[in-house]
Amino acid sequence: MTPRLEARASSECWHKDAASVGKRMCACDSREARLRGPAGAMAAEKLAGYRDRIRRELDQVVDFWLKHSHDKLYSGFFTCLDQDGKVYDELKYVWLQGRQVWMYCRLYRTMERFHRDEILEAAKSGGEFLRRFAWTPSAGSPGKCAFCLTREGQPVKVQRTIFSECFYVMAMDELARVTGDHDMQVKFTSVIEVLSTLTVSVLPFRVLQTSERVLQVHAESVMDQLVRWVRVDPAGLGRPQLPGSPPVNSLAEPMMLLCLVEQLAEGRTDVTDKYREVGSWCVQQILQHVQRDGTAILESVSKEGKELPGCQGRLQNPGHALEAGWFLLQYAVQHGDEELQRTAVDKFMKIPFQTGWDQEHGGILYFLDVDGHCPTQLEWSMKLWWPHCEALVAFLMAYSQSREPALLDLFSQVYDYTFSHFPDTEHGEWFGYLSRQGSVELDFKGGPFKGFFHVPRCLYMCERLLDGLLEASCDA
């Protein structure tokens, strides 16, 4: 989930790189489509309005988490934050720890106004907490990252999925980029010493080296294990292989691996080469989710790309498909693959939006059944913050790339719903969970699955895309 195009800058060059990303996405060859003349001026004004609101919102959201989420005693982040930021549970969810480290580093590295010591220090402290406590001893080799930890770092729960490890990789790689690995080396070496008192097999270290690349090498080592789990043998995840449950291609897995390929490969030729085939495989796996003669994106398909029986096979998760859409679009632009660009927009953006938009109450539904049955998920009709975040990024990226006005209209439609329903004007940050009718059903700002990630990533990417669009319109 690392937008490669969104953050090419390294820590020493953010000041030169600002706004270049959105501009780079303006790959449209049609000069007519540019923002020129009176209509262009109006459009530019509209875009500037979005950009300014989004920029203010990002500042407020960052402030909220800087103020409320840091555990100054044990390090790491509290993510269970009440409406006004008070901690209502001290558990530390590894997904969210990793995401917060990643987001802090990314902001620090690529946006001038966030290149601040307090953000860097928070990221390093969170990274250290993760590296000390995320890994749990395991009967087999290699170990597993916990799903959640106590405040002090004791493991509470281990999921039989790949995602804790995925967000761990995102965090470590981005942390390596902002620190240049140098100042994390001493701490990291001591962590290895602590962990080596446990079973040797606890950690999937490929190389226990103390070079300056130790963090990056560590991230790649975990990545290689993830690829083995997904492509070769999932036994290490701890899920029993049952005859009634053949392996499934679940959209989340190739999406997540593609995101990690982009993260690890950014600006590194050797790593790009290493993971080229993995990236291509991920894209093919994602494309298998286009089903029903191209009219639907299904969340789970067989490993052979066929529709699965029952509810599982018919499930649609529009927000997830939209997120896959902008992952694919980004990849397609980088690889100059025009057909994939069209597929990303037509299949993974327009279709899920048509499917998921609630014509009666507005907003994007959480789950749907492709045959119109009622989903069995109790929350199917709720409006969650993150599908709206993904839709905003998807449509703005697609518009930046093609300048198709209908895509900007879709962005505007989602923007209007999102900004009139999710932000909390009283205490800042966004509510996460609305009823179908749009009222706030769960009023906390952070919880087991909502941390410092989807909202700031969306705002960050949209701000940069809008900067690029506006700069391009001035140039035109």
Next chain:
Amino acid sequence: MTPRLEARASSECWHKDAASVGKRMCACDSREARLRGPAGAMAAEKLAGYRDRIRRELDQVVDFWLKHSHDKLYSGFFTCLDQDGKVYDELKYVWLQGRQVWMYCRLYRTMERFHRDEILEAAKSGGEFLRRFAWTPSAGSPGKCAFCLTREGQPVKVQRTIFSECFYVMAMDELARVTGDHDMQVKFTSVIEVLSTLTVSVLPFRVLQTSERVLQVHAESVMDQLVRWVRVDPAGLGRPQLPGSPPVNSLAEPMMLLCLVEQLAEGRTDVTDKYREVGSWCVQQILQHVQRDGTAILESVSKEGKELPGCQGRLQNPGHALEAGWFLLQYAVQHGDEELQRTAVDKFMKIPFQTGWDQEHGGILYFLDVDGHCPTQLEWSMKLWWPHCEALVAFLMAYSQSREPALLDLFSQVYDYTFSHFPDTEHGEWFGYLSRQGSVELDFKGGPFKGFFHVPRCLYMCERLLDGLLEASCDA
């Protein structure tokens, strides 16, 4: 979850036992509290109205499942049934298979109008499916029951909890009672032969005997394993023991075991003696959930009966507490324990109802946080069918026992909400999942967690309690 008092009748004596249960619950010593005089006649008329509606509803619900849920090809039951009864998923959830076998047997054994061959045959067919397919091979010994199976019986998922096995025990014990074990013997022996081709450790058979008591012995053998998992060593469940997650006393476990003790012991002196201590232990474990100086029932406490930190420790599930309430009341009446009777009603019925009743929209909320934080469960504010079922049973049982008018008022309050919101007047059976405002959010009749159980058990028990009350009022 087997109401011992509700069904003392054995298969050969249902005709003598009808309505005796409710009457037996009328243990109030105060003659003034009986239904006499003009007020008594009014009350009797009201009760008769409830009884008639409930009786009709039970007939309709039984018809719905007889008509739509039977898999005539592979045996077992479909439980994923659309609003009109069509199967929308063929998966077979073991909890629901066991519950349906139990409910069919119980109706067949204790209610004259359900003493029908088609019900007995369906129960036996479902029991055979369970016994053939529920158990999965396990690395350790003993095996585990699957959580769900394909239509053909292949295991799809195994949960790391005790509940599949619990409902298996309920089903097998009740099946033994209706068949007298005799006519199941041949089938069962062949099942053992099939399974013995797998690892010997697959099945927790204590004795692979072919006596007429084979089903009952099998049920007890699984029960003994359940008690070991809960009280001695949970390792066989497959949950990793993690240092940040000490063992928890979760209300469901002692409730479920108490229910099984009642089921197995009914009418059997030797089994009563065998499980006497387990029953008493379960009651003590349930009572540990009375917290905050007796003002709240918390869903999870430590093994030492202390409040746990965070959301987990503060969680309240009013429907579950109400269910525990009538389990305890039943046990207390059987054991002549007046203090426990008061605790059951005051702590496990009145408090959860006060906590859980939605003053604004009516109905019982699904989850609450004892300190008033927003629960993290997305469905916390929904109105589910089963807490209302438990509340109906609880308050009617408590009223039958004490004749305290306030308890009948509470029954009436829940009755009015329930019967005006959950039954589907178009296709029969009940909707299961309403929004906070009371509109139907999920329109299916059966799903992964809603089968032929809570609705018919509630209607069955209420009908019998009302029969008893009405008979007592005639006697007065």
